[in-house]
Amino acid sequence: MKDLVTTIGLEIHVQLRTATKMFCGCAVAFAGEPNSRVCEVCLGHPGTLPVPNEVALEFTTKIALALGCDIARHSIFHRKNYFYPDMPKNYQISQYDIPVGSRGAVDIEVNDTIHTVGITRVHLEEDTGKSLHAGTGGRIHGAEYSLEDFNRAGTPLVEIVTEPDIPSPDVARAFATELRAIMDYLEVSDVRMEEGSMRVDANISVAPTGERGTKAEVKNMNSLRSVYRALVYEEKRQRELIADGGPVDQSTRHWDEKAGVTKPLRSKEEAFDYRYFPEPDLVPIEPSVEWLRQLREEIPELPAERRKRLAVHAGPAAAAVLTSSKMIADFYEETVSAARKADPKQVANLVANDLLGLLAERSLADTAATPAHLAEVADLVAGGDISKSQGNEVLTEVLLSGRAPAEIIAERGISQVSDTSEIEAAVDNAIAENAGVAERITAGEDKPFGFMVGQVMKVTGGRGNPAMINELLRKRLRPEAR
Amino acid sequence: MDLWQQTGAALAGMIRKREVSSAEVTESVIERMEEVEESIHAFVTQTAPSARAKAQLVDAGEQDFGPLAGVPVALKDIICTKGIRSTASSKMLENYVPPYSATVAARLEAAGMPMTGKTNLDEFAMGSSTENSAFFTTANPWDTSRVPGGSSGGSAAAVASGQAIWSLGTDTGGSIRQPAALCGVVGLKPTYGLVSRYGLIAFASSLDQAGPITRDVTDAALLLQAIAGHDPRDSTSLPGEVPDYGAALQGGIDGLRIGVVKEISGEGLQDGVRAKFQEAVALLEGLGAQIGEVSLPTFEYGIDIYYLIAPAEASSNLARYDGVRYGLRVDAKDVISMNSLTRATGFGPEVKRRIMLGTYSLSAGYYDAYYGKAQKARTLIIRDFARAYKDFDLLISPSSPTTAFRFGEKTDDPLTMYLSDICNVPTSLAGAAAISVPCGLASEDGLPVGLQIMAKPLDESTMLRAAYAFEQELAFSAKPPIWGAS
Numbered sequence: 029m030k031d032l033v034t035t036i037g038l039e040i041h042v043q044l045r046t047a048t049k050m051f052c053g054c055a056v057a058f059a060g061e062p063n064s065r066v067c068e069v070c071l072g073h074p075g076t077l078p079v080p081n082e083v084a085l086e087f088t089t090k091i092a093l094a095l096g097c098d099i100a101r102h103s104i105f106h107r108k109n110y111f112y113p114d115m116p117k118n119y120q121i122s123q124y125d126i127p128v129g130s131r132g133a134v135d136i137e138v139n140d141t142i143h144t145v146g147i148t149r150v151h152l153e154e155d156t157g158k159s160l161h162a163g164t165g166g167r168i169h170g171a172e173y174s175l176e177d178f179n180r181a182g183t184p185l186v187e188i189v190t191e192p193d194i195p196s197p198d199v200a201r202a203f204a205t206e207l208r209a210i211m212d213y214l215e216v217s218d219v220r221m222e223e224g225s226m227r228v229d230a231n232i233s234v235a236p237t238g239e240r241g242t243k244a245e246v247k248n249m250n251s252l253r254s255v256y257r258a259l260v261y262e263e264k265r266q267r268e269l270i271a272d273g274g275p276v277d278q279s280t281r282h283w284d285e286k287a288g289v290t291k292p293l294r295s296k297e298e299a300f301d302y303r304y305f306p307e308p309d310l311v312p313i314e315p316s317v318e319w320l321r322q323l324r325e326e327i328p329e330l331p332a333e334r335r336k337r338l339a340v341h342a343g344p345a346a347a348a349v350l351t352s353s354k355m356i357a358d359f360y361e362e363t364v365s366a367a368r369k370a371d372p373k374q375v376a377n378l379v380a381n382d383l384l385g386l387l388a389e390r391s392l393a394d395t396a397a398t399p400a401h402l403a404e405v406a407d408l409v410a411g412g413d414i415s416k417s418q419g420n421e422v423l424t425e426v427l428l429s430g431r432a433p434a435e436i437i438a439e440r441g442i443s444q445v446s447d448t449s450e451i452e453a454a455v456d457n458a459i460a461e462n463a464g465v466a467e468r469i470t471a472g473e474d475k476p477f478g479f480m481v482g483q484v485m486k487v488t489g490g491r492g493n494p495a496m497i498n499e500l501l502r503k504r505l506r507p508e509a510r
Numbered sequence: 511m512d513l514w515q516q517t518g519a520a521l522a523g524m525i526r527k528r529e530v531s532s533a534e535v536t537e538s539v540i541e542r543m544e545e546v547e548e549s550i551h552a553f554v555t556q557t558a559p560s561a562r563a564k565a566q567l568v569d570a571g572e573q574d575f576g577p578l579a580g581v582p583v584a585l586k587d588i589i590c591t592k593g594i595r596s597t598a599s600s601k602m603l604e605n606y607v608p609p610y611s612a613t614v615a616a617r618l619e620a621a622g623m624p625m626t627g628k629t630n631l632d633e634f635a636m637g638s639s640t641e642n643s644a645f646f647t648t649a650n651p652w653d654t655s656r657v658p659g660g661s662s663g664g665s666a667a668a669v670a671s672g673q674a675i676w677s678l679g680t681d682t683g684g685s686i687r688q689p690a691a692l693c694g695v696v697g698l699k700p701t702y703g704l705v706s707r708y709g710l711i712a713f714a715s716s717l718d719q720a721g722p723i724t725r726d727v728t729d730a731a732l733l734l735q736a737i738a739g740h741d742p743r744d745s746t747s748l749p750g751e752v753p754d755y756g757a758a759l760q761g762g763i764d765g766l767r768i769g770v771v772k773e774i775s776g777e778g779l780q781d782g783v784r785a786k787f788q789e790a791v792a793l794l795e796g797l798g799a800q801i802g803e804v805s806l807p808t809f810e811y812g813i814d815i816y817y818l819i820a821p822a823e824a825s826s827n828l829a830r831y832d833g834v835r836y837g838l839r840v841d842a843k844d845v846i847s848m849n850s851l852t853r854a855t856g857f858g859p860e861v862k863r864r865i866m867l868g869t870y871s872l873s874a875g876y877y878d879a880y881y882g883k884a885q886k887a888r889t890l891i892i893r894d895f896a897r898a899y900k901d902f903d904l905l906i907s908p909s910s911p912t913t914a915f916r917f918g919e920k921t922d923d924p925l926t927m928y929l930s931d932i933c934n935v936p937t938s939l940a941g942a943a944a945i946s947v948p949c950g951l952a953s954e955d956g957l958p959v960g961l962q963i964m965a966k967p968l969d970e971s972t973m974l975r976a977a978y979a980f981e982q983e984l985a986f987s988a989k990p991p992i993w994g995a996s
Contacts, residue, residue: 068610072830074603074711075590075612077744109826109872113845118829174845176834303872305881308715308823310745 032270034263035241036194036232040207042186042217043155043225044087049182050154051078051121056184058223062177070182072116077309080105084152084184085128085313087216090323091186092129092150094210094330102314103128105152105307110300113174114157116181124304127151128313134210135332138202145203146191157181186217192231197259204228204255205352209331213354221251228255234266234276241266242276246290248283258283262290328354342376349380355392356384362399363406370406378406382420386427396430397423404433414444415494446493448500454487455500469505477501513538515993518581518676518729525568525580532565532580535675536624539582543626543673546992551648552658552668553627554587554597561624568622575622578736583618584674586665587628588635589720590709591615594625598711599643600633602831602838602856612709613744614678614720614737621736629664629677633858634828635685635713637661638930641921642860650693651990652957656914659689659930665723666693671992676724676733680710682717683816684910684934687946690723691909691960694948694990696977697723698730699934701967702941703748705734706741712827714820715746717938727947727978731755734970748968758971759978764798766976769902771964773809774933780912782952786959787908790949790980794906797979804902806894811887812935813928818871818884819939824861825868831856863924888939895940899966904976907933909946909960933962942967947977948986958988 046056052069069076092099106124132147157180163172188207194200208226211217219226228249233241246262249255262281269276281290329337331351338357339347341364350360360379364372379402387395405426409419414437425436437443445451459466462483465476484497513521513535524530540558547553561582567573568580590596590608592615597603611619618625632642640648640663648663650656651671658667662679666689669677679686681699690697698721705720712718722733735755741747770791779787795801833839833852840851857865871880898905911932920927937944946960961980965973 068608071835073590073608073610073836074596074598074606074830075608075707075709076610077708077746079743079745107826109829111829111832111846111849113832113834113849116830116835118832119826168845170844301874303826303869303874303877305822305826305872305877308746 031237032234032267033237034196034232034234035192035243036197036200036230036259037192038190038194038200038203039229039231040188040204041227041229042091042188042211042219044084044184044186045215045217045225046081046083046087046184048081050081050084050152050184051182054182057179058218058225060179062175063179065179066181070116071178072118078121078307080310080313081184086323087184087214088128088150088152088186089315089320090214090327091188091211091216092132093320093324094214094327095129095132095134095147095150095188097129097132097147097150099129099315099320100126100313102126102312104312105310106304107307108153109303112156112159113168114159114176114178114181116157116178120153120156121307121310122153122187123151134203134206136199136202136206138199143193143195143199143203145193145199148189148191149187151187153185153187155180155183155185197256197263200230200259201252201256204252206331208252209352209354213328213330215354230255230259232259232262232266234263234270242278244276244278244290245280246283247280247293250285254283254285257288258290261288265290338376341372342380343373346373346376346380349384350376359392359399359402363402366399366403367406367410368403370403370410374410375402375406378402378409378419382423386420386424395427397426401426401433408433408437412444412446412493414442418442418444443491444493445488445491446496448496451484451488451492451496451500454484454492455497455504457487458483459504466505480505512542514542514672514675516675517725518578519732521581521675522578522732526577532568532582532622532624533562535580536561536565536582536626539626539673539675546671546673549649549654549992550651550667550671550673551646552629552664552671552673553584554599554630554643554645554664555595556627557594557625558627560594561626564619564622564624568624573622575620578732579622580624581675582624582626583733584627584629584665584668584677585615585618585625586631586662586677586679586720588631588680588711588713589615589628589678590711591625591628594628596628596711597645598634599631599645600856600858600861601644602852603711604644604838606837608709610709612720613706613741615709617737618678623736626674627668629662629668629674631664631685632661633861634711634824635661635680635682635718636824636860636864638684638688638927639915639920640664640689641917642858644858647917650914650957651992652694652914654992656916656957657692659692659910659914661685661689662697662723663689666690666695666697669693669695669723669725670990676722676729678720678733678737679723680713680718680720681934681938682713682719682820683938684931686721686723687934687944687960687962688910688931690946691948691958691962692914694951694958694988695723695725696727696730696945696947696981697721697960698734698945698970699937699943700734700738700970701748701943703746704738704752704943704968704970706737706744706747708741708743712823714823715827716823717820727945727974727981728756728759730945730977731759731974753971755970755974758974761975762797763794763976763979766799766904766972767902768794768799768801768976769804769898769905770801771809771898771905771907772803772805773807774907774911774936778911778932779908780952780954782954783908783910783912783959786950786952787961790961790984791906793983794976794980797983799976802902804898804905806891806898806936808887808891808894809936812891812939813932815884815887815891815939816931816935817867817928818880819888821864821868822871822881823868825865825872828857828861828865860924891936892940895936895942895966903972905964907962907964909933909962913952913955913957913959937964940967943970943973945973945977947981949980949984950986951988
């Protein structure tokens with residue numbers, strides 16, 4: 029049997045972070061009291077007309093430019109017609125044959141291999157509302173009743189479709205991660221998958237080299253991790269089907285996060301015919317050369333470039349972490365400029381390991397920490413005034429209260445004892461108290477050494493410079509080893 | 511002469527000079543409405559109390575509403591009016607009260623014009639006789655056994671019977687001009703984009719335009735002035751200054767080149783219509799116009815093209831009536847059945863027919879052959895017009911191939927009904943302007959005949975000048991029998 033090859037294409041929806049909706053003046057926001065951000069236009073009242081949001085057009089064009097797309101000089105909106113209760117007009121204003129951008133590409137590096145993923149199209153459309161179908165596990169069929177919330181209806185949505193260029197779940201996850209970072213750098217979307225502001229659907233097929241497989245469309249992946257897990261599952265499922273000689277059915281499948289499996293969705297009524305036709309309520313989008321030039325200038329340094337630049341000092345691993353979001357990368361660079369003693373590598377470790385570790389699920393934006401705070405901590409650690417673990421303690425407090433590190437250190441009496449005589453005294457003290465243990469160490473046992481370090485630290489009230497304690501203890505107990 | 515018998519221009523002048531109050535004029539119109547509505551049935555909703563309140567506000571004189579202040583107006587019931595039900599003469603919207611006003615309604619409101627009621631129409635403006643109203647039929651004031659035309663039949667009949675000084679209609683493929691012609695009044699369909707569509711319950715978005723239905727050309731110019739101009743809420747509304755249409759009326763038509771459109775001015779016309787049209791041509795010639803015949807071969811395909819494009823857009827525009835958010839809801843066991851049952855109950859047969867036609871012409875596999883091809887043919891019509899306008903300033907034809915027909919005469923045969931608009935559809939497809947002005951009574955039935963004057967897009971001024979010159983020269987003064995019955 030020939031080798032089996034996996035082919036993946038992604039379809040990604042990104043909600044734009046505009047102040048108002050795509051075609052009316054209602055605010056764009058997440059959650060909130062149902063139907064509190066609606067008007068006659070986004071509710072599709074008779075006689076209402078759409079007026080395009082220029083900022084949304086600008087954001088979409090920037091995305092297309094950042095993904096290396098050709099920008100259509102004359103692009104139009106179409107109506108996509110189908111009935112669904114959360115779609116106010118029962119058609120979605122979308123784009124069809126002439127999207128804003130097409131024929132782009134993004135390079136993704138995974139395990140030292142560069143994969144070029146083609147971008148088929150970047151188009152702009154409006155989001156639907158949300159349905160809540162009661163009594164049937166969320167399905168419309170057989171629901172006891174359905175509730176509709178139109179707050180989301182009309183939110184500008186960008187659809188990004190890739191070529192089937194992705195060879196593995198790994199690369200798919202890396203691509204989605206990179207795309208999310210690009211959106212973040214462009215500051216056009218919140219790209220929060222858990223809130224639905226970024227949604228990833230995938231088409232995946234497996235086939236012997238040179239042959240065409242039957243694709244499955246996988247939906248409902250609510251995190252980058254679930255994109256990976258779902259594709260790994262689906263790849264394995266299809267490989268097993270083929271190994272068993274059975275056919276792979278073309279299907280739309282739902283990722284069940286809890287069960288860790290994809291399940292076929294109840295087939296929709298029949299094949300959809302969306303009856304696309306040009307939206308007569310809108311005029312074509314015709315970007316001027318001047319406007320495009322201006323947008324190109326406004327595109328910031330993108331994650332790939334920045335990663336390369338930061339890797340020079342911070343190292344590739346830290347650079348990858350630091351550039352995952354624009355806010356963190358900015359924060360890092362501002363900290364580097366503010367630091368006087370700490371070098372970029374030390375700052376990178378402080379930000380990438382300590383700071384991000386402490387933040388866990390929180391966003392940097394939700395804390396009171398500033399680059400000046402970080403620089404101060406980094407300098408204190410670099411100068412040996414406080415230990416790394418004390419630095420971590422100070423950082424924790426900075427994140428909580430936003431108070432200056434110096435103030436926290438003074439208040440808590442945090443300081444590192446680096447005075448040789450003071451530490452020597454503590455070492456003497458500890459050895460006197462634990463003479464038996466000291467003898468075993470001198471006799472060659474390694475195990476109790478850590479215990480002795482702890483005892484010395486205890487005498488210094490936890491403030492002793494650990495490196496010095498180690499050194500002095502060794503000098504006293506194993507003078508011959510040196 | 512009673513106040514309700516006056517033109518809008520005359521009343522506006524009298525109110526301005528304080529010779530009469532807006533309250534007196536409004537009361538006169540309301541009384542007239544009470545008197546003859548019984549036999550005409552022009553109104554779906556009458557709004558006398560709010561009209562009286564508005565008249566009082568104008569009379570109080572604390573605010574300058576502008577030149578048309580105080581003159582009452584009636585609106586076709588497809589124009590949304592905040593707080594006043596707007597039905598499109600459909601069961602679907604029988605109890606629908608819009609939370610907002612159409613731009614045209616808001617502009618007339620801001621101009622200080624009391625609105626006395628909402629007029630009947632063919633359901634969702636689909637029809638040529640107002641017989642497709644889900645509520646009742648409207649009678650032609652000239653002969654109450656005949657239709658007023660459509661779809662703006664209520665607006666035309668209201669103006670012709672004296673129940674409205676003037677009114678607004680909407681025209682998608684003749685819905686202002688044809689009823690105006692059949693009721694012996696003036697009807698103007700503006701250039702697509704000159705008047706905002708915001709708040710017009712959509713039938714066919716690329717064709718719909720609101721426009722005035724009035725007693726004379728001067729009133730048409732004034733009412734157009736009040737509603738025309740860019741609206742940021744309508745992306746298809748055109749930018750630019752609006753000319754002074756009142757000033758454009760003067761000057762005559764000496765030397766103006768006027769083309770008689772061969773394809774819609776000869777064969778297939780009722781004899782009396784043809785005769786009156788020929789007299790109109792002679793009259794225009796007498797005024798100094800250079801008359802010539804012009805052939806626009808694609809006009810023959812007008813109806814076919816129209817019935818592919820308009821229903822296609824309608825099938826999408828009317829999808830929103832699903833019982834979920836507003837309007838009629840017929841409950842059922844699940845959402846999909848509720849949608850179906852609501853639409854089955856709420857739409858009348860002609861609306862259903864057009865939704866099906868339109869859905870078909872947009873379907874996968876048929877799009878290219880139908881909707882796509884119709885759009886291409888539409889550009890051919892535009893080119894035909896452009897060619898004709900190289901040699902002519904204006905084009906003319908009868909406004910309708912027949913005079914008003916009897917109730918039920920064409921209801922069994924949709925195709926015959928569709929042909930009522932054969933003279934009007936090409937201008938709609940080209941997005942150009944056209945006006946219908948009375949040109950006499952047909953000798954065989956004594957019913958009014960309309961002359962259609964067509965102009966290049968945005969050349970309403972030349973069109974109005976010719977219409978005005980014609981109207982002055984003809985001095986058509988006949989009124990329907992009901993006019994004297996006061």
